[in-house]
Amino acid sequence: SFHKSKGQHILKNPLLVDSIVQKAGIKTTDVILEIGPGTGNLTKKLLEAGKSVIAVEIDPRMVLELHRRFQGTPLSNRLKVIQGDVLKCDLPYFDICVANIPYQISSPLTFKLLAHRPLFRAAVIMFQREFAMRLVAQPGDTLYCRLSVNTQLLARVSHLLKVGKNNFRPPPKVDSSVVRIEPRGPLGPVNFKEWDGLVRICFNRKNKTIGSIFRQKSVLSLLEKNYRTLQALQLSEKGPSDDMEMTLDVSALGETFGDLSMDADDGKDDDEMELDDGDAKRADFKEKVLSVLKEGKYEDKRSSKLAQADFMHLLSLFNKAGIHFS
Numbered sequence: 001s002f003h004k005s006k007g008q009h010i011l012k013n014p015l016l017v018d019s020i021v022q023k024a025g026i027k028t029t030d031v032i033l034e035i036g037p038g039t040g041n042l043t044k045k046l047l048e049a050g051k052s053v054i055a056v057e058i059d060p061r062m063v064l065e066l067h068r069r070f071q072g073t074p075l076s077n078r079l080k081v082i083q084g085d086v087l088k089c090d091l092p093y094f095d096i097c098v099a100n101i102p103y104q105i106s107s108p109l110t111f112k113l114l115a116h117r118p119l120f121r122a123a124v125i126m127f128q129r130e131f132a133m134r135l136v137a138q139p140g141d142t143l144y145c146r147l148s149v150n151t152q153l154l155a156r157v158s159h160l161l162k163v164g165k166n167n168f169r170p171p172p173k174v175d176s177s178v179v180r181i182e183p184r185g186p187l188g189p190v191n192f193k194e195w196d197g198l199v200r201i202c203f204n205r206k207n208k209t210i211g212s213i214f215r216q217k218s219v220l221s222l223l224e225k226n227y228r229t230l231q232a233l234q235l236s237e238k239g240p241s242d243d244m245e246m247t248l249d250v251s252a253l254g255e256t257f258g259d260l261s262m263d264a265d266d267g268k269d270d271d272e273m274e275l276d277d278g279d280a281k282r283a284d285f286k287e288k289v290l291s292v293l294k295e296g297k298y299e300d301k302r303s304s305k306l307a308q309a310d311f312m313h314l315l316s317l318f319n320k321a322g323i324h325f326s
């Protein structure tokens, strides 16, 4: 019997398994990471294609089943099974990851892989169709969202294969897609907390103009608070140094995409900040923010149309003006 809570949907179509393995572009020298091998239908073909397979499986019954299946066959000495939760264990070295995963771990797993070092060549993963389409969505696409920009900051992603629900036993409620994820090389100094802070604000109302987003009272007061805090720190010469930025962990980006409806864009706008009681400081700060937007010509643009490089540029303009998001 299968555990629904563990997302156990076994691939029962051998042609589909072949097609996934073939599209993965496995080399005979590859160490392959498989997540959630289940009964081993994919594992078998991976063992035949690569040098070795390390499979991480949470369910002890499946681990047993897997050992039983390969015991006494020539494939068994090239298979290593780790019993445990892939989100909690240290990942071993691997060249390529190929997996039909439980969909509830899609987002944290994606960012765990992208935080893994040394960089691997590619991950070829079965996702729920909508999650897959969000991963690969480009600026201007309806599904373009925070998940798209954050993933594309760290990787090249492409859609490989549509998979109908009847290829699984038991069939899941939703259709699936196989996606290829290729991590980008060294990124240069990106402060992921800053990046995440900016991107969250921008996608909170992704169809509004950047200008109207940054005129909101709540946004301005948050940024102004950060600004004053940093100024105070710098006055006491304890300001954060630049090299600190290199050490932040990208996996922090992954903790936040559990909910696909995260940027449904149905919130209410805050009031625009009013220039009350001659609060000159606040008015000056608002002008400072708006002048950054003008400098980069972002005022009339919308997040739904901005590429990952645009957000990076906008962030650098803000930071240059001393405005920070974390």
Ligand code: SAM
Pocket: 006, 007, 008, 009, 010, 011, 012, 035, 036, 037, 038, 039, 040, 041, 042, 056, 057, 058, 059, 062, 084, 085, 086, 087, 099, 100, 101, 102, 105
């Ligand atoms: N790979 C098999 C196949 O394609 O037929 C099974 C895929 S099934 C969708 C997902 C598998 O992942 C199940 O065997 C389940 O027990 C396992 N699993 C669920 N959560 C996991 C976790 N956190 N870490 C590792 N494995 C997990």
